[in-house]
Structures are given as C-alpha cells and as structure tokens.
Amino acid sequence: NxxxxxxxxxxxxxxxxxxxxxxxxxxxxxxxxxxxxxxxxxxxxxxxxxxxxxxxxxxxxxxxxxxxxxxxxxxxxxxxxxxxxxxxxxxxxxGQTDDGCQRVLLGSHISPQENYFSRETLDRLSGKRTDEAWLEAKQRKPDTVYLMFSNLSPMVSTPQEDNSLCRFTYETVKDLLQKPATVLIFLGGIQETPAWFAFSTDEDAAELLKLCTERNCSFPKMPNRDLLKLNEEEAGIVAQARSVLAWHSRYSFCPTCGTSTKPEEGGHKRICLNSECRSLKGVHNTCYPRVDPVVIMLVIHPDGNQCLLGRKKIFPARMFSCLAGFVEPGETFEDAVRREVEEESGVQVGPVQYISCQPWPMPSNLMIGCFAVAISTDIRVDENEIEEARWFTRQQVIDSLFREASPAFIAPPRQTIAHQLIRHWIGMNANL
Structure with missing residues (x-):
C-alpha cells in the first residue's frame, strides 16, 4: 500500500x-x-x-x-x-537546451548592477593607438576634449553637490602639452569624434586653476572620497585615465634594466630607451599598464540569514564592509577568496560564486566581487589586517541600508562594490 x-x-x-x-x-x-x-x-x-x-x-x-x-x-x-x-x-x-547549447537560466528577479567606475562612456578605439599621424591630427582638432590631471587628480568644478570634469580645448592647453614632464594619453572617442585625451602635469596647481573659466574649480585632495561625486559617465572615464596616468608615474624607468622609458601607442605602452634591453624583444607585461586584481567578498553564514563584515581602523566610526585582499601570483580568485577570509577572520569558506567586478582607480585595482559560503562560523580576527569582524543578520543589514534610526552598523558608500554586494544579497531569499 x-x-x-x-x-x-x-x-x-x-x-x-x-x-x-x-x-x-x-x-x-x-x-x-x-x-x-x-x-x-x-x-x-x-x-x-x-x-x-x-x-x-x-x-x-x-x-x-x-x-x-x-x-x-x-x-x-x-x-x-x-x-x-x-x-x-x-x-x-x-543549463543545457535540447540542442546541447548552454543557456543562462535566470530565476532571480534581481537585475544586474552596474558598478560605479564601470561605465564605458567612450569607445577606446584601441586600434588607433599605433596610428601616430591620426593621433597627432586629432590632438589639434578644435572639438577634441582634454582632461587635466595634477598629482593624479582631475580638475573638477563643483557647481552644487556633485563634481564635474573640466574639459579643455587644444588651444587652451597646447603650451602645457609641450612641457617635457607632461604625459598624454588617448582615451578614445564617441563614434570616433570628438577624440578625448587626458594629461598629467607637474606645473603649479594654483596656476593651472587659472586656465579654468568656471567657478569653484579644484583638484580633489582626497580621491577615495571626492572622485565618488562624479556622475556615472565621467566616473568611467576617470577610472581609465587615472589608472593609466598612475602607471606612468611609477614606470618612468625600465623595470628590466633601469634605463629611462618613453610613452608610445597613445600612452598605453612604455618602451625602454636602451636598444639592448631584452624588454624590446618579444611581449613583456612591464611595457603595458598594470591592473592589480583584488577579491572582495560577502561571506554568507551557513544558515543563509547572516553575513560576515569587517572594519579597518581607518574606516569611519561604526562602518563595516566586505572583506577583501589581493590575488597572489598563480592563484585563482576562488582560492584567493578562501585564503583572505581565513587569514583576516579565521572563518573557512566553501563554495565561491562570482557576482560582478569594479575598476577601482586607487590607483589601478580591479575589484572581483564574490559571494562565499562559510563552512565554519567562529571568528578569530587578525588584528594586523582588520580591527573587528562580526556576523550581521539580514534584518540588521536591511536596517543599515534603508533606515536611519540607530542601525547596527554603517554600510559602505553606494558607489562601492561592497555596498552593491550587500544590497544584492538582501535581495535574495535566505532559503538557498
């Protein structure tokens, strides 16, 4: 029966x-x-x-x-x-369909999140970087846009709350472009015209500000905070420009032989001036702008209803964020997640799922955002890395993001991928 x-x-x-x-x-x-x-x-x-x-x-x-x-x-x-x-x-x-092809089965109602600094406003036109005649002609066109950087900060105007990039013409900045210490990079364009360039100069910042006809122009003193006030389109442009200019500032000498280097390919390559240097033979990663991969992860409790957040001493009071750390050579990002979580908090992690990434031009990181499921829950903080780590319930996280009345902690700014990972998680049901 x-x-x-x-x-x-x-x-x-x-x-x-x-x-x-x-x-x-x-x-x-x-x-x-x-x-x-x-x-x-x-x-x-x-x-x-x-x-x-x-x-x-x-x-x-x-x-x-x-x-x-x-x-x-x-x-x-x-x-x-x-x-x-x-x-x-x-x-x-x-994920297989009847014909054997793979398809993505999106059961979640959560829309993909575009992270700050990620928007590709310009077509990079990378195929034009080796065309010196084309680049030189574009530099002199009256509609070409120039962005000016001093000490890796772009000149911005602050009409109200948000910053806006100051844009210059060739006639305004042509004298600065002739200075030996000026570094010029080609950023791309929108449907090939106008072209956009960015340059860094070591001229006196006060004198540079006189070139701006708008009021309230400045060079941000605290990029980690002030660059988060740009709109999404300009933030994406700054992410590219600042990262490449930061690389130029650190690689004026050849890492292989110590000789001076010079920019080429629209500022997206540096070559050694020593004709005998082995960096001139074959392809070498020392010749191109570097990107430093960083894993940043929201660790989820085995019960699905809590997440692990930590705080560094430099954070504002009561602010907690996702754990993060650099990927080491020869390491997958999944293994980097597991290693960093255990090193910083003592918590062991099992499954790791990639969610999204974010360029972070401070100076040239790529933040690889992940969820990670804990297989242990006891916390033993490495005080050299972080000050404190705690499990927070889903309701505490919701209160922190959406309610102002005495939340258990303060969440990281919305422009950070840490904020978006936390927000993504609370949009999911704990019943996974």
Missing part, C-alpha cells in the same frame, strides 16, 4: 534531498504526478537534489520530464541553486 497526498510528496522530496536514487525512481514509477510537486517555499525534488549535489537524481528527474524552469518562492530555479552551491556539473546539466 502506497501513502497518498502530502505524506507521499514529503517522502518523495526527502528521497531527492538525500540522493536516494532507488527510492526516487520507485516512487515516480508508481506515481508519475510527483515529478513537479513542491514542498516548503516552493522547492521541487529537482531543486533539492541540485542543492545537495546529487547529479544522478537530477539526471533521473529530468528524464521523467521534471520542469527545470519552475521557480521557488525566492524566484530561483534549480540551475540558480546548483550554481550558487558550486555544483558546476549539475548547473551545466540543467
């Missing part, structure tokens, strides 16, 4: 969650209608098997026509769940 109704569904879902392929097959052979039955929070057998890594159960359920497009109460498909928990082989199986 077979049980009926809720008891049968519960037995079927439990077998799928445990990975009992024999019982799943037996139950389906007697009651085929169990295939897409749901339990708590709308979870199907396929979702439970995907959550716990039971590949053969998933395979069997699909062969019986289980609907992989069903979503639970959190708007997640079985694919979303398998991907989150790091079961790539199951995610690949669930």
């Amino acid at each position: 077979w049980d009926t109704g809720d008891e049968m569904v519960e037995k079927f879902l439990d077998a799928a969650a445990r990975g009992d392929l024999s019982q799943v097959s037996t139950l389906l052979s007697h009651v085929p209608s169990l295939t897409n039955q749901t339990g708590y929070s709308g979870w199907t057998a396929l979702m439970l098997a995907a959550r716990n890594g039971h590949y053969h159960v998933v395979e069997n359920l699909l062969s019986h026509g289980c609907d992989k497009f069903i979503v639970n109460s959190s708007s997640q498909t079985a694919y979303d769940i398998a991907k989150f928990w790091g079961h790539k082989h199951i995610a690949d199986l669930l």
Whole structure:
C-alpha cells in the first residue's frame, strides 16, 4: 500500500534531498504526478537534489520530464541553486537546451548592477593607438576634449553637490602639452569624434586653476572620497585615465634594466630607451599598464540569514564592509577568496560564486566581487589586517541600508562594490 497526498510528496522530496536514487525512481514509477510537486517555499525534488549535489537524481528527474524552469518562492530555479552551491556539473546539466547549447537560466528577479567606475562612456578605439599621424591630427582638432590631471587628480568644478570634469580645448592647453614632464594619453572617442585625451602635469596647481573659466574649480585632495561625486559617465572615464596616468608615474624607468622609458601607442605602452634591453624583444607585461586584481567578498553564514563584515581602523566610526585582499601570483580568485577570509577572520569558506567586478582607480585595482559560503562560523580576527569582524543578520543589514534610526552598523558608500554586494544579497531569499 502506497501513502497518498502530502505524506507521499514529503517522502518523495526527502528521497531527492538525500540522493536516494532507488527510492526516487520507485516512487515516480508508481506515481508519475510527483515529478513537479513542491514542498516548503516552493522547492521541487529537482531543486533539492541540485542543492545537495546529487547529479544522478537530477539526471533521473529530468528524464521523467521534471520542469527545470519552475521557480521557488525566492524566484530561483534549480540551475540558480546548483550554481550558487558550486555544483558546476549539475548547473551545466540543467543549463543545457535540447540542442546541447548552454543557456543562462535566470530565476532571480534581481537585475544586474552596474558598478560605479564601470561605465564605458567612450569607445577606446584601441586600434588607433599605433596610428601616430591620426593621433597627432586629432590632438589639434578644435572639438577634441582634454582632461587635466595634477598629482593624479582631475580638475573638477563643483557647481552644487556633485563634481564635474573640466574639459579643455587644444588651444587652451597646447603650451602645457609641450612641457617635457607632461604625459598624454588617448582615451578614445564617441563614434570616433570628438577624440578625448587626458594629461598629467607637474606645473603649479594654483596656476593651472587659472586656465579654468568656471567657478569653484579644484583638484580633489582626497580621491577615495571626492572622485565618488562624479556622475556615472565621467566616473568611467576617470577610472581609465587615472589608472593609466598612475602607471606612468611609477614606470618612468625600465623595470628590466633601469634605463629611462618613453610613452608610445597613445600612452598605453612604455618602451625602454636602451636598444639592448631584452624588454624590446618579444611581449613583456612591464611595457603595458598594470591592473592589480583584488577579491572582495560577502561571506554568507551557513544558515543563509547572516553575513560576515569587517572594519579597518581607518574606516569611519561604526562602518563595516566586505572583506577583501589581493590575488597572489598563480592563484585563482576562488582560492584567493578562501585564503583572505581565513587569514583576516579565521572563518573557512566553501563554495565561491562570482557576482560582478569594479575598476577601482586607487590607483589601478580591479575589484572581483564574490559571494562565499562559510563552512565554519567562529571568528578569530587578525588584528594586523582588520580591527573587528562580526556576523550581521539580514534584518540588521536591511536596517543599515534603508533606515536611519540607530542601525547596527554603517554600510559602505553606494558607489562601492561592497555596498552593491550587500544590497544584492538582501535581495535574495535566505532559503538557498
């Protein structure tokens, strides 16, 4: 005698969650209608098997026509769940269409977040960087836009709350461009015209400000704060310009032989002036602008309802943020996440999921944003790295982001990828 109704569904879902392929097959052979039955929070057998890594159960359920497009109460498909928990082989199986091609099954209602400094406002026109005649002609055109940097800060005007980049013509800055210490880089253009350039100069900042006809012009003194006041379009341009100019400021001498170097390819390459230097033979990464990869991760408690945040001594009072650290040579970013989390907090991490990235021109980092699921919860802070680390509940995080009345902590600014990772997490249901 077979049980009926809720008891049968519960037995079927439990077998799928445990990975009992024999019982799943037996139950389906007697009651085929169990295939897409749901339990708590709308979870199907396929979702439970995907959550716990039971590949053969998933395979069997699909062969019986289980609907992989069903979503639970959190708007997640079985694919979303398998991907989150790091079961790539199951995610690949669930992501296949009938013709064997891969597709993305977006069960989440959360829209992708564009991170600050990430917008590509200009077409970089990288193919034009080696065309010296074209670049030289563009430099002299009356509609060409020049951005001026002093000590790696762009000149900005502050009409109200936000900053705006000061834009110059060739006639205004041509004398500065002839100075030996000036570094000029080609940024690109919009449909090839006008062209945009940025340059850095070591001339007196007070004298440079006289070239600006607008009021309230300045060079930001605290870029980590002041550059966050630009609009999204200009922030993306500054991210490119500042990173490349910072590289020029640090690589005026060849790292291979110590000889002076000079810019080429629109400022996107430096070559050694020593004709015998081995950096001139073949392709060498010392000749091109560097990008430093940094992992930044929101660590999620095994219960799904808490996240781990830390604070450094230099943070404003009560501010907590995601843990972060540089990727080491020969290391994957998943391994970097696990290493950095354990080094800074003592917490061990299992599955790691990439979410999004953000250029961070302070001076030339690329922030690789991830979620990471903890497999231990005890915190042992490395005080050389951070001052404090704590688990915060989902409600505490929501209060911090959306309510002003005495939140448990202060969240990082909205322009940071840390803020966006936290915001992304609270948009998900804890029931993964």
